Amino acid sequence: MSINYDTLRKLQDVLAQVFVIEDKIKDIPRDLYDGESVLQQIKIDYLDLSAKRDQIKQELDELNEKYTNAVKDREEKESSMVQATLVRESESTEKAINEARATEQTLFKSRNAKQKYLTELEEKLEVQAEIVKAKEEEVAEDRQKKDALIEEQQKILDELLKEREELSQNLPSNLIFKFERIIRNKGGVGVVPLHGIICQGCFMELPQQFANTVRRNEDINFCPYCSRILFYEESEEDASLDAVVHGDVHDEEIDEELSGGDDVGVVDSDDNLFE
Ligand SMILES: [Zn+2]
Secondary structure, eight states: OOBOHHHHHHHHHHHHHHHHHHHHHHHHHHHHHHHHHHHHHHHHHHHHHHHHHHHHHHHHHHHHHHHHHHHHHHHHHHHHHHHOOSHHHHHHHHHHHHHHHHHHHHHHHHHHHHHHHHHHHHHHHHHHHHHHHHHHHHHHHHHHHHHHHHHHHHHHHHHHHHHHHHHHTTSOHHHHHHHHHHHHHTTTOOEEEEETTEETTTOOBOOHHHHHHHHHTSSOEEOTTTOOEEEEOOOTHHHHHHHHHHHTTOOHHHHHHHHHTTTTTOOOSSOOSBO
8 A cells, every 4th residue: 555645745835825814814804803893882972972963952942942932021011111201210210121121131141152052063974974974884895895705715714625625534533633733733734745754744854663663664654843744855865874784784674675765756547645
C-alpha cells in the first residue's frame, strides 16, 4: 500500500480556502451590527428631541393663551378709563392699566423667547430626521451589500465543501479530523516534505529511524514536532543520508528498506489516498 499525498495536498488547499471563507462569513454580520446600533442610538436621540419639542409647544400654547387674556384685560381696563369721570376713579384705573401693561409685556417677552426656542428645536429636529434617514438608507444598503457578499461567499464555500467531500471520500475520518486541525493551526499547511532527516514544515531534525519509516511510505506519518504529515521527497540532503547509510551503517536490511521507498512519491492519477 503506497500513499497518495497529492490527494492530501489538494485537500489541504481546499481546507485552507474553506477556513478563510468561513471566517469571512462570520465577520460580516458583526460589521452590520455596528451600523445598526449606531442607527438605534440616533433614533433614540431623535425621539428625545421630539418629546422636548412637544413639551415646549405645549408651554407655548399656554403662554399664548395667557398673553391673549392679558391683552384683553388691558384693553378692558383702557376702555373703562375712558368712562371714568372722577379723578380718584381715573387714578386707580390708570394704575391698574399700568400693571396690566407690565403683565402683558412680560408675557409677550417670554412668549417670544419660547417661540424662538421652539423654532430652534424644530430646526434641530429637521436635521436629526435627515441624519436618521441617511443612516437608515446606509444600513439598508449595507445589509443588502452584505447579504449579497454572504451569498457570494456561501456559493464559493458550497463548491469547496463539495470538493472536500470528494477528496475525503476514502480517507479515514480520524485522519481528516486531525488533518483539518493541523491546517487550521499551522497556517494552512498540513502536509510537508521530508528532506533527508529535516522536516520542511518546522525544520527540525528527526531521528534517522523515523526518517526511514517516512521514506518507506507505508503509513501516514506525523512530524513529532509540528504534527504535520510528512512525505518523502528527493533532495540534496539525501546524498549525506546515503553516505551515512552506505558508510557507517551498511546494512542489507536498511538498503532494502530504502530501495523499497524509492518508488514512493510517484503519485497515481487516482485521487484517493490509499491504493
Ligand atoms: Zn515538523
